Amino acid sequence: MPRRKPLAAKPGTQAGIFRPDNILTYTAAEGAPEKLLDFLFSVMPEAKRTTVKDYLKHNQVMLNGQVTTQFDAPVSAGAEVKVNTTREFQIFRHPRLKLVYEDDDIIVVDKGYGLLSMGTDKVKEGTAYSIIREYLKRKDPRNKLFIVHRLDRDTTGLMMFAKNQQAKETMQHNWNNMVLERKYVAVIEGAIEPEQGEIRSYLAENAAHEVYSTKNPEEGQLAVTYYTTLKARKPYSMVELSLATGRKNQIRVHMKDSGHPIVGDRRYGAKSSPIHRLCLHARTLRFVHPVTRRDMNFSSPLPAGFLRLV
Numbered sequence: 001m002p003r004r005k006p007l008a009a010k011p012g013t014q015a016g017i018f019r020p021d022n023i024l025t026y027t028a029a030e031g032a033p034e035k036l037l038d039f040l041f042s043v044m045p046e047a048k049r050t051t052v053k054d055y056l057k058h059n060q061v062m063l064n065g066q067v068t069t070q071f072d073a074p075v076s077a078g079a080e081v082k083v084n085t086t087r088e089f090q091i092f093r094h095p096r097l098k099l100v101y102e103d104d105d106i107i108v109v110d111k112g113y114g115l116l117s118m119g120t121d122k123v124k125e126g127t128a129y130s131i132i133r134e135y136l137k138r139k140d141p142r143n144k145l146f147i148v149h150r151l152d153r154d155t156t157g158l159m160m161f162a163k164n165q166q167a168k169e170t171m172q173h174n175w176n177n178m179v180l181e182r183k184y185v186a187v188i189e190g191a192i193e194p195e196q197g198e199i200r201s202y203l204a205e206n207a208a209h210e211v212y213s214t215k216n217p218e219e220g221q222l223a224v225t226y227y228t229t230l231k232a233r234k235p236y237s238m239v240e241l242s243l244a245t246g247r248k249n250q251i252r253v254h255m256k257d258s259g260h261p262i263v264g265d266r267r268y269g270a271k272s273s274p275i276h277r278l279c280l281h282a283r284t285l286r287f288v289h290p291v292t293r294r295d296m297n298f299s300s301p302l303p304a305g306f307l308r309l310v
Contacts, residue, residue, distance in 0.1 A: 036081070135165070252268045
């Protein structure tokens with residue numbers, strides 16, 4: 001009986017020493033072919049046509065930041081096309097974590113409900129940090145990931161990581177100057193008066209790891225939260241919150257102090273939980289890029305449940 005021919009391995013997956021990615025970048029000029037495969041043929045004349053087709057078939061081609069296998073994808077003037085001749089581009093997929101932006105220095109993600117930002121003494125895996133780290137290690141085992149800031153487990157929305165020590169230290173050491181805008185949206189119980197204002201206190205933490213407000217500056221750290229009412233429909237209101245400081249559980253404690261705790265926040269005084277979650281979402285994250293110094297501005301859509309409540 002004739003022996004079966006072994007299946008060919010995907011590019012870059014063969015056993016042996018890890019090979020770094022070789023990524024070729026092309027920018028479409030006026031008059032360039034309008035279909036992706038034709039464009040690839042035109043910019044890679046020395047490559048065999050079958051090799052170019054294989055690049056496209058095996059997820060090794062990226063058009064304007066998106067991996068594609070569509071041979072007739074439209075290529076317009078100014079479009080950026082990348083070809084990884086070593087292996088397929090890693091495509092990130094996770095049910096509770098969305099990759100919003102990535103470059104050589106930072107990663108911005110949209111975190112889902114119930115997902116820890118980073119590990120604890122009891123939980124090491126299945127966190128936003130471990131999920132992104134695994135994704136980076138698949139691309140290159142030498143890749144690293146660094147925590148820049150975090151969100152509470154039950155707070156959804158935007159957060160960022162650094163991919164190198166320089167980016168991490170630049171952001172953390174200059175946080176108040178580098179972060180230009182960081183806004184949250186919460187659904188709270190009742191209607192806060194006045195509709196716009198500031199909440200200021202010193203925050204401390206007790207032995208049960210519960211944060212509380214104090215007027216004693218020697219007991220806690222200064223925390224300042226600004227709020228604006230966006231919409232109200234009894235018995236709830238939707239408020240936008242921005243932080244002048246970034247203390248642990250700051251928004252949750254300040255909303256409790258106001259007499260209008262966040263819906264679903266049983267730990268900090270909420271009496272109701274109609275959508276069975278903490279109604280706090282990190283909607284806007286705008287900062288100065290730690291390396292390029294570009295203005296980076298990201299926004300995340302509000303959870304549908306928030307909108308239904310008001």
